[in-house]
Amino acid sequence: MTQVNEFPVSQNADKVLDHFTLFRQPEYQEMFKRKKDDFEFGHSDEKVAEVSEWTKSEDYKAKNFAREAVVINPTKACQPIGAMFAAQGFEGTLPFVHGSQGCVAYYRTHLTRHFKEPNSAVSSSMTEDAAVFGGLNNMIDGLANAYALYKPKMIAVLTTCMAEVIGDDLQGFIANAKKKDSVPEDFPVPFAHTPAFVGSHIVGYDNMMKGILTNFWGKSEDLDTPKTEKINLIGGFDGYAVGNNRELKRIFGLMGIDATILSDVSDVFDTPGDGEYRMYDGGTTIEETKAALHAKATISLQEYNTPQTLQFCKEKGQEVAKFNYPLGVAATDELLLKLAEITGKAIPASLKLERGRLVDAIADSHTHIHGKRFAVFGDPDFCLGMTRFLLELGAEPVHILSTSGSKKWEKQVQKVLDGSQFGKGGAAYGGKDLWHLRSLLFTNKVDYIIGNSYGKYLERDTKIPLIRLTYPIFDRHHHHRYPVWGYQGALNVLVRILDRIFEDMDANTSVVGVTDISFDLVR
Amino acid sequence: MLADKIQEVFNEPGCGVNQAKTTKERKKGCSKPLKPGAAAGGCAYDGAMIALQPIADVAHLVHGPIACLGNSWDNRGTRSSGSQLYRTGFTTDLSELDIVHGGEKKLYKAIKEIVQQHNPPAVFVYQTCVPAMIGDDIEAVCKYAAKKLGVPVIPVNAPGFVGSKNLGNKLAGETLLDHVIGTREPEVSTPNDVCIIGEYNLAGELWLAKPLMDEIGIRIQSCISGDGRYNEIAAAHRARVTMVVCSQALINVGRKMEERWGIPYFEGSFYGVTDMSDTLRTMATMLVQRGADPAMLNRAEAVIAREEAAVSKRLERYKPRFTGKRVLLFTGGVKSWSMVTALEEAGLTIVGSSTKKSTKEDKEKLKKRKGEEFHMWDDLKPKEMYRMLRDSEADIMLSGGRSQFISLKAKVPWLDVNQERHHAYAGYDGIVNLCEEIDKTLSNPIWRQVRLPAPWE
Numbered sequence: 009m010t011q012v013n014e015f016p017v018s019q020n021a022d023k024v025l026d027h028f029t030l031f032r033q034p035e036y037q038e039m040f041k042r043k044k045d046d047f048e049f050g051h052s053d054e055k056v057a058e059v060s061e062w063t064k065s066e067d068y069k070a071k072n073f074a075r076e077a078v079v080i081n082p083t084k085a086c087q088p089i090g091a092m093f094a095a096q097g098f099e100g101t102l103p104f105v106h107g108s109q110g111c112v113a114y115y116r117t118h119l120t121r122h123f124k125e126p127n128s129a130v131s132s133s134m135t136e137d138a139a140v141f142g143g144l145n146n147m148i149d150g151l152a153n154a155y156a157l158y159k160p161k162m163i164a165v166l167t168t169c170m171a172e173v174i175g176d177d178l179q180g181f182i183a184n185a186k187k188k189d190s191v192p193e194d195f196p197v198p199f200a201h202t203p204a205f206v207g208s209h210i211v212g213y214d215n216m217m218k219g220i221l222t223n224f225w226g227k228s229e230d231l232d233t234p235k236t237e238k239i240n241l242i243g244g245f246d247g248y249a250v251g252n253n254r255e256l257k258r259i260f261g262l263m264g265i266d267a268t269i270l271s272d273v274s275d276v277f278d279t280p281g282d283g284e285y286r287m288y289d290g291g292t293t294i295e296e297t298k299a300a301l302h303a304k305a306t307i308s309l310q311e312y313n314t315p316q317t318l319q320f321c322k323e324k325g326q327e328v329a330k331f332n333y334p335l336g337v338a339a340t341d342e343l344l345l346k347l348a349e350i351t352g353k354a355i356p357a358s359l360k361l362e363r364g365r366l367v368d369a370i371a372d373s374h375t376h377i378h379g380k381r382f383a384v385f386g387d388p389d390f391c392l393g394m395t396r397f398l399l400e401l402g403a404e405p406v407h408i409l410s411t412s413g414s415k416k417w418e419k420q421v422q423k424v425l426d427g428s429q430f431g432k433g434g435a436a437y438g439g440k441d442l443w444h445l446r447s448l449l450f451t452n453k454v455d456y457i458i459g460n461s462y463g464k465y466l467e468r469d470t471k472i473p474l475i476r477l478t479y480p481i482f483d484r485h486h487h488h489r490y491p492v493w494g495y496q497g498a499l500n501v502l503v504r505i506l507d508r509i510f511e512d513m514d515a516n517t518s519v520v521g522v523t524d525i526s527f528d529l530v531r
Numbered sequence: 532m533l534a535d536k537i538q539e540v541f542n543e544p545g546c547g548v549n550q551a552k553t554t555k556e557r558k559k560g561c562s563k564p565l566k567p568g569a570a571a572g573g574c575a576y577d578g579a580m581i582a583l584q585p586i587a588d589v590a591h592l593v594h595g596p597i598a599c600l601g602n603s604w605d606n607r608g609t610r611s612s613g614s615q616l617y618r619t620g621f622t623t624d625l626s627e628l629d630i631v632h633g634g635e636k637k638l639y640k641a642i643k644e645i646v647q648q649h650n651p652p653a654v655f656v657y658q659t660c661v662p663a664m665i666g667d668d669i670e671a672v673c674k675y676a677a678k679k680l681g682v683p684v685i686p687v688n689a690p691g692f693v694g695s696k697n698l699g700n701k702l703a704g705e706t707l708l709d710h711v712i713g714t715r716e717p718e719v720s721t722p723n724d725v726c727i728i729g730e731y732n733l734a735g736e737l738w739l740a741k742p743l744m745d746e747i748g749i750r751i752q753s754c755i756s757g758d759g760r761y762n763e764i765a766a767a768h769r770a771r772v773t774m775v776v777c778s779q780a781l782i783n784v785g786r787k788m789e790e791r792w793g794i795p796y797f798e799g800s801f802y803g804v805t806d807m808s809d810t811l812r813t814m815a816t817m818l819v820q821r822g823a824d825p826a827m828l829n830r831a832e833a834v835i836a837r838e839e840a841a842v843s844k845r846l847e848r849y850k851p852r853f854t855g856k857r858v859l860l861f862t863g864g865v866k867s868w869s870m871v872t873a874l875e876e877a878g879l880t881i882v883g884s885s886t887k888k889s890t891k892e893d894k895e896k897l898k899k900r901k902g903e904e905f906h907m908w909d910d911l912k913p914k915e916m917y918r919m920l921r922d923s924e925a926d927i928m929l930s931g932g933r934s935q936f937i938s939l940k941a942k943v944p945w946l947d948v949n950q951e952r953h954h955a956y957a958g959y960d961g962i963v964n965l966c967e968e969i970d971k972t973l974s975n976p977i978w979r980q981v982r983l984p985a986p987w988e
């Protein structure tokens with residue numbers, strides 16, 4: 009038996025190192041270096057550093073913005089995930105994705121990682137044969153299986169690009185499937201065509217919402233029924249829906265408003281750990297959805313998530329109003345005033361107090377935010393709402409970027425910026441991606457980035473702190489359980505921003521004898 | 532032709548499942564027809580991406596609408612000791628107009644932009660459903676782009692609709708065989724070189740095994756594809772021995788490398804003490820048979836003896852705490868068999884395991900060892916899983932993220948052993964890591980809280 013030396017491993021019988029420390033140990037650093045020297049044969053470190061520096065330059069930015077074909081690190085997802093989200097907010101609803109199956113696994117994982125909840129959806133699992141012959145049989149068998157296996161109250165059908173390319177006719181297919189007794193004749197199967205090569209997840213949300221309402225509001229004789237005092241509210245694709253919808257319901261309660269949130273995912277994406285597995289939970293009931301036709305108004309909190317749906321509501325004789333992700337004092341004011349105007353209910357003293365407290369909180373802390381420069385990325389409405397709130401705080405939104413933002417959106421953001429002296433240096437970038445933003449951040453520095461978890465790479469490359477405030481958030485837990493809408497929500501956002509600013513201050517003043525002159529106990 | 536490729540993969544003689552089939556069964560191919568309307572796993576593109584994305588220094592460009600990349604970029608914790616380019620999401624983001632006019636021109640342009648901006652050693656282009664259906668010929672575009680731009684451009688032709696994730700893994704392997712492996716000669720070649728296939732360095736697992744190999748004198752010449760580099764995989768054909776880790780996914784690569792370059796392969800695993808020792812031993816033995824210094828065998832035995840002693844000392848701590856604790860194991864492929872062995876070594880009782888991706892041999896092995904009482908599922912429905920957990924047939928479930936919440940809702944402690952895990956469970960250290968995590972999970976006070984009724988009930 010050969011004697012081996014005690015190999016210098018950092019792990020030993022009593023100590024388990026986690027990956028943060030283990031791979032930084034000298035023997036690992038040595039191992040990595042050997043790999044680099046013996047296998048990589050890359051460019052010299054100097055050359056790499058030089059090119060890395062160049063990617064931060066104006067020259068690189070010009071080349072980067074000249075990109076026509078490749079999209080790098082997009083801040084958007086596809087129509088079906090938005091449609092799935094919209095469908096899951098209705099009671100007992102199973103989204104049924106007609107097309108190839110891998111897509112569904114992706115959507116479920118994506119939503120699960122953000123909400124930390126199971127996510128139920130099925131696929132018609134079309135394969136190559138179906139691509140040639142059409143997916144009718146997949147629809148017939150699929151609906152039957154889904155209905156038998158998961159016992160939903162409603163199945164909402166949407167499509168992947170594959171089914172769209174071959175042009176499957178959902179309406180005909182569903183009618184056929186009902187003829188074949190896949191599901192009972194009167195069982196609701198609303199549908200929406202959601203090709204991923206058109207628009208993004210926010211368009212998918214709109215399509216599905218309209219599809220579901222069309223399904224339940226379809227009969228023209230219903231239109232003669234007089235309008236009730238109820239109102240409808242649509243939140244749009246919102247990563248904070250759990251906290252936000254509950255906050256909205258609290259506000260309705262305080263104002264005494266009878267409102268229906270169309271697609272309310274707050275329960276299904278936040279089920280309790282009490283030993284009961286709820287595949288479906290809460291959500292807008294079918295009765296509420298039917299009755300929503302007779303509401304006097306429909307309010308959308310995300311304009312870009314609902315253009316077709318609002319148009320449809322208008323055609324049904326409803327008053328419509330739209331907001332852009334209402335964040336902050338003024339945006340909440342506008343929402344409450346609108347609610348009061350439509351319903352004739354007064355804004356109660358308790359909400360006025362909440363407003364006062366929020367204003368007080370901002371006044372207490374504004375000096376720390378005043379003049380700080382921000383980049384914001386995410387969905388179009390979120391960017392608008394966030395930009396407004398930043399301006400309200402005296403911060404300066406500099407780069408506002410949304411991969412699903414349109415020219416119209418750019419103009420709208422510009423208008424918001426133009427309305428404040430703090431918006432002077434700001435610009436909106438629609439249809440651009442996070443690699444563009446990287447160039448912007450290097451050539452025109454800001455103090456903070458507001459976005460989602462995908463902003464991590466920007467934070468790492470530019471050393472600009474990231475504040476996570478929109479979907480998806482994969483690497484922090486439970487933020488979505490707190491509202492960001494309403495006065496209460498604005499307070500949460502304020503605290504998140506301030507926390508990051510203070511953490512940053514402490515980090516920058518913590519070297520003993522060097523920078524700790526400003527290491528203050530009171531900030 | 533893709534169809535021929537798929538037939539070829541289905542007829543893989545190296546595959547244990549295939550060997551056990553009759554000729555008639557073999558004709559049908561391996562894809563079980565998917566059940567429409569049931570919950571489903573990933574697609575072929577997903578499988579191809581998972582198998583190749585760990586190649587760290589290449590640009591992975593997804594040719595298709597936003598869907599395929601938009602919902603999936605950087606979604607796997609595979610680690611790289613060098614370039615991080617593999618974590619950047621590149622896509623052609625096809626729009627309706629592109630679908631009407633065809634996406635080939637846009638694809639070429641995208642490849643060009645990537646080469647200009649990032650200059651990677653290679654670009655991998657992934658085909659997806661839509662461009663495949665409208666007839667975009669990515670192989671032609673890649674060939675043209677490679678010639679024009681002077682960089683290898685590799686077409687990964689596994690559009691989602693051709694089948695399952697597992698098929699995608701295999702097609703990814705075929706892509707490497709067709710376009711990458713054997714395209715360059717290594718600068719240095721030694722008689723101790725091995726190539727590891729089907730190890731993805733999740734949470735850095737490969738790095739728990741590598742120091743021991745270094746010590747024995749085994750040189751990992753290439754790994755497909757954990758912490759991989761394009762150039763080392765291109766020279767993988769100069770390895771002396773290959774080890775196939777995830778045989779269900781990439782056995783075809785191991786077998787064909789033997790066919791083409793005469794490199795013998797074996798199927799091994801880094802999970803569990805026994806398997807880990809067997810792997811090191813087999814590797815050393817095979818290398819020595821092919822001309823490595825016989826002293827390697829002694830070194831291997833010495834390292835194994837030392838590590839086994841250390842690990843059993845380290846596992847002692849857990850044994851009293853694990854006695855009588857029952858585990859439900861719900862993972863894919865190779866892990867189910869090796870983990871069962873590994874966990875039993877630590878004193879846990881395994882009440883059941885999924886065998887969805889396990890070979891017939893694996894299942895036989897399990898049956899023989901565990902007897903008829905032992906649960907094995909090819910496909911456990913969420914409801915059934917929930918019922919089992921509710922009825923307290925297990926104290927902890929080890930599974931992947933998608934079934935995590937079923938366990939949590941059933942008040943049963945849960946631990947991630949799939950691709951989203953943050954801890955490395957491979958090798959001797961890995962088993963200790965795993966036991967440590969199981970121990971934490973089992974002993975956390977919240978589980979008592981969860982299981983007790985509320986005070987007012």
